[in-house]
Amino acid sequence: MSVHAVHPADAAIPHTVEPHPVTGIPNPKFGIWLFLASEVMLFGALFSSYVLIRTQAPHWPPEGGLSSEILNVPLATLNTAVLITSSITMVLAWASCKMGRIDRFRLWMGCTIGLAFVFLIIKYFEYTDKFHHGHFPAFNNFYAVYFTLTGLHGLHVIGGIIVNTFLLTIGTRLWKTDPEQFTNRVENAGLYWHFVDLVWIFLFPSLYLL
Amino acid sequence: MATRLAETAEHSSPEEFKKHLGKYYVVFVALLCLTAITVGVSYLRLNRPLAITVALIIATVKAGMVAGVFMHLISEKKVIFAVLILTAAFFLLVLLLPSFTTFESSAV
Numbered sequence: 001m002s003v004h005a006v007h008p009a010d011a012a013i014p015h016t017v018e019p020h021p022v023t024g025i026p027n028p029k030f031g032i033w034l035f036l037a038s039e040v041m042l043f044g045a046l047f048s049s050y051v052l053i054r055t056q057a058p059h060w061p062p063e064g065g066l067s068s069e070i071l072n073v074p075l076a077t078l079n080t081a082v083l084i085t086s087s088i089t090m091v092l093a094w095a096s097c098k099m100g101r102i103d104r105f106r107l108w109m110g111c112t113i114g115l116a117f118v119f120l121i122i123k124y125f126e127y128t129d130k131f132h133h134g135h136f137p138a139f140n141n142f143y144a145v146y147f148t149l150t151g152l153h154g155l156h157v158i159g160g161i162i163v164n165t166f167l168l169t170i171g172t173r174l175w176k177t178d179p180e181q182f183t184n185r186v187e188n189a190g191l192y193w194h195f196v197d198l199v200w201i202f203l204f205p206s207l208y209l210l
Numbered sequence: 211m212a213t214r215l216a217e218t219a220e221h222s223s224p225e226e227f228k229k230h231l232g233k234y235y236v237v238f239v240a241l242l243c244l245t246a247i248t249v250g251v252s253y254l255r256l257n258r259p260l261a262i263t264v265a266l267i268i269a270t271v272k273a274g275m276v277a278g279v280f281m282h283l284i285s286e287k288k289v290i291f292a293v294l295i296l297t298a299a300f301f302l303l304v305l306l307l308p309s310f311t312t313f314e315s316s317a318v
Contacts, residue, residue: 022289023287023289024287024288024289025286025287025289025290030289030290033290033293033294034293037293037294037296037297040297040301041297041300041301041304044300044301044304044305045304047305048304048305048307048308049308051305051308052308055308068252073249073252077245077249080245081242081245084238084241084242084245085238087238087241087276087280088234088235088237088238088280090280091234091280092231092234095227095231095234098224098227099224099227099228100224190280190281191281194276194277194280194281195281197276197280198273198276198277201269201272201273201276202269202273204245204248204269205248205252205265205266205268205269206265206266206269209248209249209252209261209265210252210258210261210262210265
């Protein structure tokens with residue numbers, strides 16, 4: 001058992017690095033998994049509503065044609081690749097911490113944040129194209145579902161950018177005092193980020209391709 | 211076996227840890243390939259039930275890879291599986307709830 005320097009701000013939080021005797025994992029990791037469980041329910045409820053709306057509609061999309069003809073499949077495919085790539089750069093950022101390479105961490109975390117911005121920029125072009133044609137969420141159920149699900153997912157991408165930017169900037173200070181706890185924080189941010197990727201993996205085919 | 215390997219990776223030296231990075235690249239390439247496949251299949255214009263089945267199977271395999279390898283679920287502790295089993299059960303319940311309302315409306 002090694003003794004870790006405890007940051008004053010974290011003094012009240014036990015088991016940030018060493019596993020909790022009951023769960024066998026550090027508390028923050030357990031916390032992030034519980035949070036992700038609640039996220040599954042949030043997206044699950046909306047996905048369930050989508051299934052209900054879609055199966056009860058006489059035609060889907062309501063204006064006729066196919067989803068793949070209405071939405072921009074090439075851009076969404078590119079965005080899928082962007083998000084998958086940002087997942088591996090996130091893993092590499094965590095792996096760099098594990099290997100004691102904070103310089104490499106900065107590089108890979110920078111890439112992850114950059115790719116998240118690329119995702120949002122592509123999404124911006126998709127959205128503005130729809131708005132130019134007067135296709136707002138109120139246009140019909142198809143666009144209501146599309147904007148709600150991709151919009152909520154987009155908010156999660158923004159949330160990831162905020163957390164990752166914190167870890168890349170002022171959050172990195174923790175590396176000097178407690179590298180192990182910092183590495184755990186990067187891992188937990190990664191768990192969230194991979195979940196955002198995972199949601200998109202389901203949203204992409206069900207909204208664009210089917 | 212996979213569990214033990216991953217656990218070794220968690221606690222090994224930086225040099226040892228580096229050897230286990232290969233699996234992340236393999237999953238990355240597999241995810242990109244499966245994305246290309248799912249888009250390619252959509253151009254085949256299969257009938258809807260088959261198209262939905264194929265797309266959801268591919269998405270589930272991709273999700274399994276992300277959760278299993280990127281999120282280290284294959285080497286995770288029991289407590290996380292307990293949370294996830296509960297989540298999966300409630301997710302299925304939420305997903306099936308609309309079908310109960312459908313039965314009711316068709317009975318009227």
